[in-house]
Amino acid sequence: MKTEQIVLIGCGAMGSALARGIAKKGDVNPSSVWVYDTNEERAKQLSRELGVKAAASLEEAVPLSRHLLVAVKPQDIDGLIQMLRGLVTPGQLVTSIAAGITIATLQNGLGPECKILRLMPNTPCLVGEGAIAMSAGKNVSEGEREEVMALLKPLGLTLQVPEKLMDAVTGLSGTGPAYVFLFVETLIDAGVTVGLNRDVASKLVIQTLIGAAKMLQEFKIHPAELRNNVTSPAGTTCAALQVLEETGFRSSMIKAVIEATRRAGEL
Numbered sequence: 001m002k003t004e005q006i007v008l009i010g011c012g013a014m015g016s017a018l019a020r021g022i023a024k025k026g027d028v029n030p031s032s033v034w035v036y037d038t039n040e041e042r043a044k045q046l047s048r049e050l051g052v053k054a055a056a057s058l059e060e061a062v063p064l065s066r067h068l069l070v071a072v073k074p075q076d077i078d079g080l081i082q083m084l085r086g087l088v089t090p091g092q093l094v095t096s097i098a099a100g101i102t103i104a105t106l107q108n109g110l111g112p113e114c115k116i117l118r119l120m121p122n123t124p125c126l127v128g129e130g131a132i133a134m135s136a137g138k139n140v141s142e143g144e145r146e147e148v149m150a151l152l153k154p155l156g157l158t159l160q161v162p163e164k165l166m167d168a169v170t171g172l173s174g175t176g177p178a179y180v181f182l183f184v185e186t187l188i189d190a191g192v193t194v195g196l197n198r199d200v201a202s203k204l205v206i207q208t209l210i211g212a213a214k215m216l217q218e219f220k221i222h223p224a225e226l227r228n229n230v231t232s233p234a235g236t237t238c239a240a241l242q243v244l245e246e247t248g249f250r251s252s253m254i255k256a257v258i259e260a261t262r263r264a265g266e267l
């Protein structure tokens with residue numbers, strides 16, 4: 001891919017993860033990546049670490065860039081729009097990860113001709129295994145969507161969804177790592193309860209999670225079928241699953257996702 005200039009705006013937790021993924025593992029030359037943060041030292045730190053360029057101002061980097069990646073907090077979006085107004089041109093792609101900030105809000109702020117995309121990533125982007133949902137505004141062509149997806153490839157899997165489903169994505173995969181961490185923590189405690197030491201229980205649970213995830217990914221078999229395959233008549237898995245059904249595991253999970261989705265819509 002020919003490297004076009006990219007400017008990443010906001011070098012906090014998620015912005016740094018995006019910069020690391022793109023500059024370290026992407027098909028992009030770090031010298032064509034700009035980073036900008038109102039906290040100058042954060043941008044300079046990323047520049048030292050990754051060999052990307054720290055911009056002293058948006059005026060320095062934005063006019064040269066094809067891609068603007070916006071990773072500031074939702075409450076800082078209005079201020080950023082004021083700073084970007086007049087700088088962004090219709091030939092540029094503006095991709096925002098600010099939770100709850102709609103394409104319409106960005107479009108209204110930056111101009112009706114602007115090309116806007118909205119993402120909902122999750123924290124496994126930090127290790128290149130993120131689940132990212134992407135919605136694009138009306139001015140963004142299919143080719144441009146693919147261009148952004150190619151840029152995001154080192155961060156994990158990107159899927160296109162209609163913007164109206166972004167709250168559902170937030171409730172499922174955006175919040176999802178926390179569900180998995182709770183599940184893992186609980187299983188480790190269960191292992192300790194049945195007599196394993198914490199270190200052994202922890203290693204067994206994490207490896208079981210990785211192995212099961214890889215089976216799901218590689219075999220492309222429905223999870224219920226994989227579960228049936230390990231459930232022998234009157235065996236241990238049957239006994240465990242009966243308890244999970246009795247105690248409402250499935251309905252708890254579904255209610256949790258519904259509640260997170262509802263809350264995402266409120267914020």
Ligand SMILES: NC(=O)c1ccc[n+]([C@@H]2O[C@H](COP(=O)([O-])OP(=O)(O)OC[C@H]3O[C@@H](n4cnc5c(N)ncnc54)[C@H](OP(=O)(O)O)[C@@H]3O)[C@@H](O)[C@H]2O)c1
Pocket residue numbers: 009010011012013014015036037038039042071072073074076079080083097098099100120121122123174
């Ligand atoms: N963390 C997650 O799991 C997650 C998941 C999905 C989406 N997101 C979204 O990711 C975005 C960033 O979250 P984060 O946790 O990375 O936030 P963060 O750590 O606070 O980073 C935001 C950075 O942007 C800087 N900033 C503020 N206004 C700016 C401006 N006008 N121009 C340039 N830089 C500016 C902030 O500086 P100051 O600190 O000095 O204000 C800070 O360094 C949020 O919109 C969030 O909704 C996060």
